[in-house]
Structures are given as C-alpha cells and as structure tokens.
Amino acid sequence: DTGVSQDPRHKITKRGQNVTFRCDPISEHNRLYWYRQTLGQGPEFLTYFQNEAQLEKSRLLSDRFSAERPKGSFSTLEIQRTEQGDSAMYLCASSLIGWTDGYTFGSGTRLTVV
Amino acid sequence: QQQVKQSPQSLIVQKGGIPIINCAYENTAFDYFPWYQQFPGKGPALLIAIRPDVSEKKEGRFTISFNKSAKQFSLHIMDSQPGDSATYFCAACQSGAAGNKLTFGGGTRVLVKP
Numbered sequence: 001d002t003g004v005s006q007d008p009r010h011k012i013t014k015r016g017q018n019v020t021f022r023c024d025p026i027s028e029h030n031r032l033y034w035y036r037q038t039l040g041q042g043p044e045f046l047t048y049f050q051n052e053a054q055l056e057k058s059r060l061l062s063d064r065f066s067a068e069r070p071k072g073s074f075s076t077l078e079i080q081r082t083e084q085g086d087s088a089m090y091l092c093a094s095s096l097i098g099w100t101d102g103y104t105f106g107s108g109t110r111l112t113v114v
Numbered sequence: 115q116q117q118v119k120q121s122p123q124s125l126i127v128q129k130g131g132i133p134i135i136n137c138a139y140e141n142t143a144f145d146y147f148p149w150y151q152q153f154p155g156k157g158p159a160l161l162i163a164i165r166p167d168v169s170e171k172k173e174g175r176f177t178i179s180f181n182k183s184a185k186q187f188s189l190h191i192m193d194s195q196p197g198d199s200a201t202y203f204c205a206a207c208q209s210g211a212a213g214n215k216l217t218f219g220g221g222t223r224v225l226v227k228p
Contacts, residue, residue, distance in 0.1 A: 004157075042203050043158065056213050087200030093159050095214070102148045105157035
C-alpha cells in the first residue's frame with residue numbers, strides 16, 4: 001500500500017482518558033500534516049512537520065494535544081484528558097516540499113469521546 | 115474566521131445533471147485552489163485544482179471555473195453519475211508560504227439520483 005495509513009480507524013474512549021493515533025505517510029514525503037474534521041464541516045489544520053521538525057501549530061491545538069514525528073517517518077498525535085469536544089475525525093496527510101499537486105490524505109481516525 | 119465560504123450545503127440532481135458548487139475566498143494571497151471529494155468513512159481525495167493564472171480547467175467530467183477579480187471559483191460536474199454522490203470541499207492555499215496549509219470550505223453534499 002503506497003498511500004497514507006492511519007491507525008486506528010475508530011477509537012471510542014471515556015472522557016478524561018488519553019488517546020494516541022498513528023500516521024504512516026507516503027514513504028518519500030517529507031511533509032506531514034494533521035487536520036481535524038468535525039461532522040458536517042471541512043477539515044481544519046492542526047499542525048505540520050517537515051521531516052522531524054514540527055514547524056507550525058494551530059490555535060486549535062490546545063496544550064492537551066501533542067504531536068511527534070521522531071525520525072521524520074511516521075507521526076503520532078496524542079490527546080490527553082480527552083473531552084467530548086474532541087470527538088472528530090483526525091486526518092493525516094503527506095506531501096513533498098514544493099509540491100504542485102496538493103497532498104494525499106489518509107482515511108482518518110474517528111474519535112468518539114463518551 | 116471562515117476564509118473560504120462554500121455553497122450550497124447540499125445538492126440533489128438527477129443522473130446526467132450538472133451540479134454546480136460555488137466558493138468564495140477573502141485572502142488575496144491564496145494562489146492554489148483544489149477541490150476534494152470525500153466519501154463516507156474516507157479521507158478527502160484530490161479531484162482537480164486550479165491556479166489563478168487560468169480561468170478554467172477541465173479534467174474528465176470535472177471543470178473548475180475561476181474568477182480572480184470576484185475572488186470566486188466553482189466546480190461543475192458534467193454528466194453526473196450516482197457514483198459521484200459524495201461530499202465536495204473546496205480549499206485554498208498560499209503556496210510557498212510556510213507549510214502550504216489548506217483552508218477548506220464547509221463542504222457540499224451532492225446526491226445524484228439514478
């Protein structure tokens with residue numbers, strides 16, 4: 001599979017628990033993005049990495065959220081002390097620096113906080 | 115702060131009809147305008163994209179029209195088929211700016227009846 005892979009596809013958690021999602025980008029892509037999509041809305045930018053460096057974080061990314069891309073390959077997004085408002089689809093995308101054709105999204109991780 | 119406004123929210127057409135989805139943007143620094151197609155449970159997939167130096171672009175049955183002075187662009191789906199039933203998102207990006215972040219519209223649910 002040469003696409004962007006995300007794991008798990010679905011996660012149900014109780015409020016207050018911590019969750020971690022994983023994204024495996026297309027192997028040669030050096031940029032990796034996280035977006036959040038709530039029901040009936042378009043995706044919203046959360047953060048992005050260029051290789052292993054996290055270069056920008058959105059105001060949406062509160063201090064309960066942390067993302068890593070330790071070796072410039074896969075990335076993890078952790079949410080601590082989850083709240084019901086965190087329920088959303090978390091999308092990962094990857095691209096090459098200097099792309100001209102946009103980037104490729106994964107199928108997302110659907111988080112439900114109960 | 116919604117920088118890309120998309121309309122309508124939903125659209126129903128008969129097979130063979132031409133759904134038209136409109137988007138308007140505010141940031142004149144945007145210079146890349148992609149459209150994404152999303153099926154339930156999947157991530158957005160790039161459909162077609164345009165840059166402001168052209169007024170129209172066609173790829174198969176999909177056409178983007180772009181009006182730079184009005185800061186508007188639209189997607190036309192020619193000879194629509196039931197398999198085109200999906201949610202469509204317009205987006206905009208300031209390419210070359212840090213990260214090439216996409217700003218998405220709110221989405222349009224298109225239903226093509228057989």
